[in-house]
Amino acid sequence: MLKNLIHWRQYLPFALVATLVYCIPVFFFIRDASYTQSWLLFVGNMLFLFSVMGFLFYFNRKRNENAGSTTMMTAGHIVTLMGIVFSLIICTILLSVMIPGLYSPGLAGKVLADAPANTEGGKTHGLVFKVIVNAIVGNAAGGLFA
Numbered sequence: 001m002l003k004n005l006i007h008w009r010q011y012l013p014f015a016l017v018a019t020l021v022y023c024i025p026v027f028f029f030i031r032d033a034s035y036t037q038s039w040l041l042f043v044g045n046m047l048f049l050f051s052v053m054g055f056l057f058y059f060n061r062k063r064n065e066n067a068g069s070t071t072m073m074t075a076g077h078i079v080t081l082m083g084i085v086f087s088l089i090i091c092t093i094l095l096s097v098m099i100p101g102l103y104s105p106g107l108a109g110k111v112l113a114d115a116p117a118n119t120e121g122g123k124t125h126g127l128v129f130k131v132i133v134n135a136i137v138g139n140a141a142g143g144l145f146a
Contacts, residue, residue, distance in 0.1 A: 011075070014058075015082035018051035022083070022139060023090045026131060030098045033127055035115040041134040048083060049142035055079050056146060080143025087135045095128055102128070 025044035029037050059075050060067045067075075096102060100109030102123065112119070112127040119126040 011055075011078050011082060014051065014055035015079050015086055018048050018055075018079065018083040018139075018143070019086040019090060021047040021051055022087050022135070023094065026091055026135075027094060027098075030094055030110075030127070030131065033110050034113045035119075038130070041130070041138065045134070045138035045142045048087075048139045049146055052076055052079055052083070052143045052146040076143065076146055080140065080146075083143060084136060084139045087139055088132065091131050091135045095131060099124060099127070 022044040025040040025047070029040040032040075056072055056076050060072060063071075098110070102108045106123075108123045108127075110127065111123075111125040112130065115125050119130075122129070
């Protein structure tokens with residue numbers, strides 16, 4: 001049991017770093033709440049990708065530059081999945097704090113401005129949907145690519 005805990009402790013700091021570097025641009029996107037600022041979400045995905053790549057370089061170096069492909073892929077998937085879960089938690093907290101009236105009836109205090117007519121409707125005109133889907137799909141694409 002203790003041996004499995006050591007492995008999780010090895011992956012946890014890198015997953016938290018990947019989460020934090022992803023959530024910095026997300027914070028600015030939610031603050032501005034403009035569809036034209038959607039590129040910030042993709043910058044966050046790119047930073048998440050670079051964090052996972054940095055972990056894989058560290059992981060390979062720790063194994064004397066001789067880590068197997070399956071081991072590296074498994075380690076990358078673990079860090080990616082942990083990072084996605086933590087990203088969802090932090091993004092949910094950011095959305096709850098930065099959007100007044102999100103859980104009350106009617107429109108929220110902040111909505112996605114300049115959004116095309118065919119985007120997701122709802123209380124925030126797609127702001128919550130865009131952030132949550134990007135946290136899952138964008139980070140999965142970036143992390144699994146690494």
